[in-house]
Amino acid sequence: MNKHLLLGAEAIALGALDAGISGVYAYPGTPSTEITEYIQKNSADLEKAVRSSWSTNEKTAYEAALGMSYAGKRSLVCMKHVGLNVAADAFINSAITGINGGLVVAVADDPSMHSSQNEQDSRVYGKFAMLPVLEPSSQQDLYTATREAFDLSESVKLPVLLRLTTRLAHSRAGVERTAARMQNPLHALYAPERFVLIPQNARRQYNVLLGIQQELEKISEHSWLNRLITGSGSKGVIAFGIAFNYTMEVRQAFGLDFPVLKIGQYPLPRKQVESFFTSCETILVAEEGYPVYEELLRGYFGGDNIMGRMDGTLPRAGELNADIIASGLGIKPATVLPVPDIVVHRPPALCKGCGHRDLYDALTTVMSSFQEHHVFSDIGCYTLGALEPFNAIHTCVDMGASITMAKGAADAGLRPAVAVIGDSTFTHSGMTGLLDAINDKSPLTVIIADNDTTAMTGGQQSSATGSRLLDICRGLGVDEGHIRIIVPLKSHLEENMTVLREEIIYEGVSVVIARRECIETASRKKRTKV
Amino acid sequence: MHINIILAGVGGQGILTIAAVIGRAALQSGLTIRQTEVHGMSQRGGAVQSHLRISNREIYSDLIAEGTAHLILSVEPHEALRYLPFLAPESRIVTSIEPFINIENYPAIDDILAELNRTKRPVMVNAAELAREAGHARTSNMVMLGAASPYIGIATEQLESAIGELFHAKGPDIVDVNIRAFRKGQELSQTQATEP
Structure with a gap:
């Protein structure tokens, strides 16, 4: 058996280990905790140690990861969505300084708030910081994308945000590994003009960040995480992240053939989206999280041919699933057995003896x-x-x-x-x-x-x-x-x-x-x- | 081959051990698998479930759609009922009949059993008793896996070999008692299936 049965979170961990990280920094938070735990359990026998103990909070974690990157090594920093609020200062400013060794920020969002106080969408943070964002839709893709995220980070000299949501973080599938890469040598960078964010440096660096945006979009256009699944009919679906899985599930289960544009890397690949809009009369925008890109695609004045979370075709809140996508496509739900009246709620509780x-x-x-x-x-x-x-x-x-x-x-x-x-x-x-x-x-x-x-x-x-x-x-x-x-x-x-x-x-x-x-x-x- | 299973129970009852055995056996049989888990706040004594999907083709969704589960495998009778909307027509429930009562308004067990009996050919398992017969009270999970094994679509040898691997580190005695528990459950299930 050359496949490992891994949680999505663990696939990120294995991808990062095989990408040659020298450290992971994190504070525990559902659904991100298992990324760091996997590295803690599986890095002991590696040739070169990987630093992995828990940080005090997400901000200290982020800054330490940036410091490791400054020193030339690859580092991974992980948190749940609300953790990025705590680390936001460091996160946004690291887009201005840029990085040296590859730096990947894995953030696990929790739509439907299974274990959280809100369901904020980290892709908004990605846009806000103007960084590349990857949103793979399967455990295998998470592994591969994590590995490649480090290469991307080093090639554009920016941190890369890797976004996933609860269902992918906490679902297992078989994952195949590729040969592990060596860790980077220590090569700390004297670049005060980048890393000392006094106004004159910050202004110049901000212009560098603005200047690379077109290049980032070009990279998105050619990313394997963005691709068209051809089909027939006038109605198409733009499926972001894990919404791709539910969309394809509906296609498979009902034997349908509508075209799907899969989006797994941002900034949005404008050309692919434009061409998809030309080929479809109506488009369902399926996003796991906020209607971030639906809002953008509709523009201020509406967008009559667009359906999604904003017009009520899909619910405005909560995670998606295949049933929701099917109903959004006008498929009548099958009659199912009801939950018997005697069934009562069983909420979580403090353990006996706690x-x-x-x-x-x-x-x-x-x-x-x-x-x-x-x-x-x-x-x-x-x-x-x-x-x-x-x-x-x-x-x-x-x-x-x-x-x-x-x-x-x-x-x-x-x-x-x-x-x-x-x-x-x-x-x-x-x-x-x-x-x-x-x-x-x-x-x-x-x-x-x-x-x-x-x-x-x-x-x-x-x-x-x-x-x-x-x-x-x-x-x-x-x-x-x-x-x-x-x-x-x-x-x-x-x-x-x-x-x-x-x-x-x-x-x-x-x-x-x-x-x-x-x-x-x-x-x-x-x-x-x- | 395409099987959707809802695993149900209460946080701490260990449904993930069952999932781990099936997952391992499925991978070894060259099948594709997706299996969700619940971590975090909800697992503290609350209702937990795992969606387990096994197929010989690509599986897209990690979650099972309503009305498409081929099996609800529950280690607690009340929890089995919570997921009835997922059950496909003509599909069945395999459940332990021992209630786990950590809430004040837990329904009467007779009402629960009556509801279970309203479903198509449910397999009701006295898992705790069979586990004790097998030699260890903590093997009731493997009793339940055994009881469900005729409906999972994976060969018994593969499941037993996965049990062996999963408990290998705990020594041969623990492996044996878990295999015995698995067989107890399987035997019961086969007996119930042949009854009119």
Whole structure:
């Protein structure tokens, strides 16, 4: 068997390893986590080491990847779509500096929000930064495109954005490898005129970026990721990324023969699109994500012959599938069995025995004694405290926002102001907010739920846990007497409630670290030891 | 040959082990495969499913279209019902009958079994009991795979060899108990199929 059964995410990882990367930088985030995990598991026996441990957040990851590229080596940086918001400053500016060693940014979007707060489309970021974007539609194409993305990056001297969505990231297929390439030698670049973005350099470099746009479009015109599937009839489909799969599925299942223009590389290949428009009377634009290119193709005044997400032919939100494309093409859906009435929703829940349960039991009881009982929370397993039976938290917006939102509310006069944040989210984006609170002496209690891991994404190494969290809080300037440690266990309920109450009524910055290992990682460790 | 399978269960029940065996066996049989997984928030005790597609031609979509699944293979009876709209006419459900109750409003098991019995020739498996008979309570997944094996379109030898490879690292005893569990399930399925 020379085929490897790989997730789309893993196909990117293998493609990057075979392209000769010297490092991967990432912060875990569904559906991108498995890219880095695969490299961590499969690079140990390589001739030359590949640097792969987790970064503190997506911005530090991106900048480190850019630094590795500066030094002449190939680097991969991975994140989920909202992670690119965190890394956006570095991302946009790296398009201005350009790169030295190949730099590929793999971003996994999550339309339908299976595990996310929004369904933003990273292709918009690609356009915004004016970078080449690749959007392959199969696991094999992901492997090949990732390899080639590094060559492309080095040939145009720009980072390349590789975009995929949940279904491809988390679906397995057989993938064939080609011979691995050697890593680049160290060849750091003295090019301050490119890398020192003071205005005179930035203006010149920006012109370089503008100047290469035509060349990028020409490359798209000849890319194998963009191609026409000929057919008959007056109606055609422009299928972007994974929408190609659903479109072809419909063609196959219903024995249809409409023409399809497959788009997998941007900027949009203008000539191919123009020629497709000449050959079809009406066109369905199928994009997994926002109607980014549908909007562009319609122009400001409409586009009567265009159908897609903007006119309701396809739903405006959510991921696509073959049923949706079929219905968009006017195919009547077959009658199917209904879901029986007795079937009930089974939402995700905190594991039985999880320490967060005991933390929330204590916290909710304490908070109920106050007239205002708002709890600002964050992103991680503990976000499940928003659901029944806990109903323990009242906000979850973005990584780190628990502390800063609680601070702002405290500044507005809200008492008490309480934040709940995990160990990994705290080091990702919570520390700076805590420093703000200390500088402002905002009366606020930060509860760090330290389970010694990044649990929600499957138990990755967290940047700082245990005593290091204590050191960080001390170092930032939290009063020693108001850093308390509790163990969230049923048997400690009374004592934990006392500590929480004391710190919540304290008129200053206090930190309560609720320290107990994630039961999932603990039982996994136990299993591997046996 | 073209088979669509919906694998159903609750996060943590390990439906991906079943998928891994079928995937490996399919690749070794020279077939094309696509198989989706659920990672992230939903897998924490929530409803999870995997779409598994096996074919001797190109497969485009990773997802199965409604009304086109040839088999729903569920390790939990209530979860089997959730995906009924995917089931093709004349296709069947193979499910474990042991409920996994982690929600307060879990329906009455008799109602669930009644709904299951309304579908075409369902295969109902007491997976936990057969797993214990095979020698290990944690092999109920392989019992379920065995029970579904007559409807997967892959030869038993290929499936058993894939089980052997997947559990190889855990030693010959673990391989044996999983093969025994697989055969228990297969036997039950064959008995049920021959009953009037």
